[in-house]
Amino acid sequence: MIRVQQDDFDPGAEIARIAAGNTRVGGVASFVGLVRDMAGESSISAMTLEHYPGMTEKALAAIEREARERWPLEDCLILHRYGRLLPGDRIVLVVTASAHREAAFDACRFLMDWLKTKAPFWKLEETAAGARWVAAEARDDEAAARWVRE
Amino acid sequence: MIRVQQDDFDPGAEIARIAAGNTRVGGVASFVGLVRDMAGESSISAMTLEHYPGMTEKALAAIEREARERWPLEDCLILHRYGRLLPGDRIVLVVTASAHREAAFDACRFLMDWLKTKAPFWKLEETAAGARWVAAEARDDEAAARWVRE
Amino acid sequence: MRLLYFAWVRTRIGLAEEEVSPPSHVTTLGELVAWLGTRGPGHAAAFANHSALRFAVNQEYVGLDGKISPGDEIAVFPPVTGGRT
């Protein structure tokens, strides 16, 4: 399942929901991404996430399909916020449920890595020196490249 | 932080607590282990987790120390239940918080892998054919061995 | 043909979207971007460096050699930034 929304979310409720009533689930892995107060040397006062409505949902759905093809998941959730967020605010949640922990961990990390390089989100950081668009990081491309199959 | 308890726990509350007020945290990885209703071909009606009080806490604290030495964690929680549990019940929770997702993911997985082979817990499964002690799995040893440093 | 701009492409051009009718010899994204660059100084600045841009045609990533048609929704944006976490 995918969700793109401006509102905050409740990781505990999502984690509980994904395993509720399904006793084939042995492990639920999850990741919550939060707005940090620092980017390099700069202090961040706020961050605005711009996205491409329509394409975002398509891209996330494609990433979810890919994960479900690669791992035996009982269920999976990608939830991403957009709009203006403050340090400490939640940005993204990925939850994966599987019979075994290896699949849950691998799929969760895969989803985060691919999300970072394939979902059409752009970050505008507000600092004392003004607002600036965050540049793409080679590190994220490398993390995503780990999952490319020959 | 480590906790060993008979009572259930609330993953959402623990995930929220670990990042609360700390805007250096950029990612929180977590894993919840649950009792499954099947083990191989057998249907499981209940599972009792026996542990070694005193040594369990020492072993978990040592595993936490090791993770904190290896990764730059802002915080980390290992919470393990003992006693009789039913399919769908939560068994274990590991939560790791770090500035970056790589450290949070790696540490979370490390903690689960080491926990499974180093913490003194034993599982007694109840099936239609009677109760049986779960044997150690080579797969768990292999998963833990990945983290051994030369 | 509907064009959408995001992030600094949007702020540099000063438009989030626009409707354009390029000449009929414009049949690929690369040709479209070259043509768009002539529409004004904001466009010229935004489209100066192709390697800093990514494109989607009808919400699918496409390279500069991708074909375009009059009814397409075409988006131009920087590489996505999942960010620093």
Next chain:
Amino acid sequence: MRLLYFAWVRTRIGLAEEEVSPPSHVTTLGELVAWLGTRGPGHAAAFANHSALRFAVNQEYVGLDGKISPGDEIAVFPPVTGGRT
């Protein structure tokens, strides 16, 4: 010397713990296990196969060659089972 048994070691012996005073020539875990195996049929069954057992002395994992002292808390148990997840 306090002995603790867990999981099937406990159920096979029929005791969760016992206080023992082994003879003075028993100075390692291996010697202790050999001596314990003579205490009865349950003990003999539990201690028959050393490779299926793990040991802790004062709550730290120790091998069969580990030294033991009269005041120690010694635990005998199967390999731990984080289980199937």
